[in-house]
Amino acid sequence: MNLTLWSKKPLYHLKPILPELVGLAIFLILWQLGAMQYGSIVLPSPRETGIAIGRLATTGQLGDALLTTSFHLLAAFTIAVLLGIFLGIIAGIKLWFKKAISPIISALQGIPPIAWIVLALLWFGTGNAVPIFTITVATLPIMFIGAVEAIQTFPTPLLEMASLFRTPQNVLLTDLYFPHLLSYIFPSLVAGLGLAWRVAVMAELLSSETGIGAELNLARINLDTDEVMAWIAIVVVSIWIGEYLILRPLRYLLEPWRRTET
Amino acid sequence: MLILDRIYYQYDLYPILDGVSLTLAPGQILCLTGPSGCGKTTVMRIAAGLIKPNSGVVNNRFAGTAYVFQEPRLLPWQTTQENIAFGLKAQGISPAKRDRYSQELAQQLGLEKALNHYPHQLSGGMQQRVALGRALAINPDLLLLDEPFKGLDIGRRREFQAMLLKLLSDRKLAACIISHDLAEAVRFGDRILVMSPSPSRIVHQWQSPQSPATRDEVYIYQEVSQLLALPQVSSCFHLNNIASHPNFMKSQSN
Numbered sequence: 001m002n003l004t005l006w007s008k009k010p011l012y013h014l015k016p017i018l019p020e021l022v023g024l025a026i027f028l029i030l031w032q033l034g035a036m037q038y039g040s041i042v043l044p045s046p047r048e049t050g051i052a053i054g055r056l057a058t059t060g061q062l063g064d065a066l067l068t069t070s071f072h073l074l075a076a077f078t079i080a081v082l083l084g085i086f087l088g089i090i091a092g093i094k095l096w097f098k099k100a101i102s103p104i105i106s107a108l109q110g111i112p113p114i115a116w117i118v119l120a121l122l123w124f125g126t127g128n129a130v131p132i133f134t135i136t137v138a139t140l141p142i143m144f145i146g147a148v149e150a151i152q153t154f155p156t157p158l159l160e161m162a163s164l165f166r167t168p169q170n171v172l173l174t175d176l177y178f179p180h181l182l183s184y185i186f187p188s189l190v191a192g193l194g195l196a197w198r199v200a201v202m203a204e205l206l207s208s209e210t211g212i213g214a215e216l217n218l219a220r221i222n223l224d225t226d227e228v229m230a231w232i233a234i235v236v237v238s239i240w241i242g243e244y245l246i247l248r249p250l251r252y253l254l255e256p257w258r259r260t261e262t
Numbered sequence: 263m264l265i266l267d268r269i270y271y272q273y274d275l276y277p278i279l280d281g282v283s284l285t286l287a288p289g290q291i292l293c294l295t296g297p298s299g300c301g302k303t304t305v306m307r308i309a310a311g312l313i314k315p316n317s318g319v320v321n322n323r324f325a326g327t328a329y330v331f332q333e334p335r336l337l338p339w340q341t342t343q344e345n346i347a348f349g350l351k352a353q354g355i356s357p358a359k360r361d362r363y364s365q366e367l368a369q370q371l372g373l374e375k376a377l378n379h380y381p382h383q384l385s386g387g388m389q390q391r392v393a394l395g396r397a398l399a400i401n402p403d404l405l406l407l408d409e410p411f412k413g414l415d416i417g418r419r420r421e422f423q424a425m426l427l428k429l430l431s432d433r434k435l436a437a438c439i440i441s442h443d444l445a446e447a448v449r450f451g452d453r454i455l456v457m458s459p460s461p462s463r464i465v466h467q468w469q470s471p472q473s474p475a476t477r478d479e480v481y482i483y484q485e486v487s488q489l490l491a492l493p494q495v496s497s498c499f500h501l502n503n504i505a506s507h508p509n510f511m512k513s514q515s516n
Binding site for chain 1: 379
């Protein structure tokens with residue numbers, strides 16, 4: 001960021017994210033109008049929600065819940081990503097394996113996460129295992145399908161070019177397969193992370209006593225609408241942080257060739 | 263020396279090549295020409311060992327063969343420098359040497375300002391030069407070029423042609439160049455093979471006593487018109503059909 005430009009033209013460095021800011025502003029205005037129309041019991045205003053978030057932050061509830069939910073997400077998503085990509089690569093290479101595993105993946109995709117939660121409750125009781133298990137099975141198909149796509153769309157002309165240079169396997173892996181896989185996996189990661197959040201909150205709400213979902217449930221029982229909205233806002237902001245401050249910068253770092261892309 | 267002897271190739275029961283033979287001596291430039299779809303690329307792919315003919319002998323005694331495809335086929339996630347050095351990396355050459363060599367080549371190809379650019383930032387002509395650089399980097403003694411000037415305007419084309427001729431003669435490379443443009447073939451080739459389509463055969467051979475560097479425009483157009491006067495050459499480009507077409511006559515009389 002160029003600091004001299006900042007002084008000459010205020011808001012200059014906000015220009016690239018101007019559309020996002022406009023979208024956000026419109027959303028906040030609609031929310032405010034809705035709150036004014038229906039009253040704070042039904043729909044707390046953005047300000048009231050902000051105050052509730054501040055309260056949760058000072059009592060330490062916010063930190064604890066975020067930590068627990070992040071742990072569930074990280075553990076489950078890591079398993080789903082590694083397992084999904086591993087199975088997806090094999091399925092992409094071996095057609096019979098893809099055919100064999102496809103019905104299972106379709107089933108995983110088709111079963112509603114809530115059904116998994118019911119099963120997990122019966123299997124694991126309460127605690128961390130239920131959200132972790134549910135998030136894993138819910139996001140695994142996305143990662144699997146992304147990896148299969150990546151392998152199957154691998155540009156054969158590039159492979160042919162590499163074969164003429166008698167490229168050894170390790171260079172094929174680092175210079176051809178891995179960069180291509182990465183560029184395909186990223187959209188799946190973003191989609192998977194969004195789904196993971198939704199499932200995490202739901203699983204915690206039904207099964208655990210800690211985490212954002214559990215706190216949301218508590219706020220519901222207490223009929224504390226401000227706090228319900230606060231937790232929802234926290235989830236939304238967390239998803240934004242995950243996408244804009246973690247995944248996108250990660251992509252920027254790992255895929256320098258996309259930086260200059262329009 | 264590259265020898266293809268009575269190559270027969272069919273695809274899905276359709277004969278593609280019907281007994282194509284050619285030889286290419288070290289340092290020589292051979293142009294394969296003919297209409298679109300006449301099997302020029304297939305001949306080159308067979309010469310490179312990318313496909314196996316159904317019968318016939320392929321004997322490539324060149325120490326190193328490099329192929330420049332019709333499309334640049336650059337790795338989108340690598341810079342100009344990395345793309346040029348790709349073949350060297352495949353050979354396990356050290357990064358320092360790779361860098362030095364690819365920078366040197368980029369200089370010769372007029373790409374020194376684009377060393378750190380990715381393929382999508384380059385024009386089509388520049389991408390093609392990067393692909394040429396990648397082929398030259400492995401120090402081949404035979405270069406196979408499939409329509410290397412495709413999609414370039416006349417100015418860029420001449421520029422690239424002159425650059426390629428100089429590189430070929432400086433390095434004493436043998437080259438087989440595919441072109442559907444007869445004038446381009448006459449400009450470049452020590453020898454020209456004219457191919458006819460379905461199934462492909464070589465219908466005419468042309469050889470010039472003059473070296474490509476000394477040929478002028480007058481010579482080139484004279485040779486092209488003499489070649490086109492030959493019935494076997496004009497018919498494979500479907501030129502005799504056009505001359506007898508009723509609309510053609512109409513436009514002549516207007």
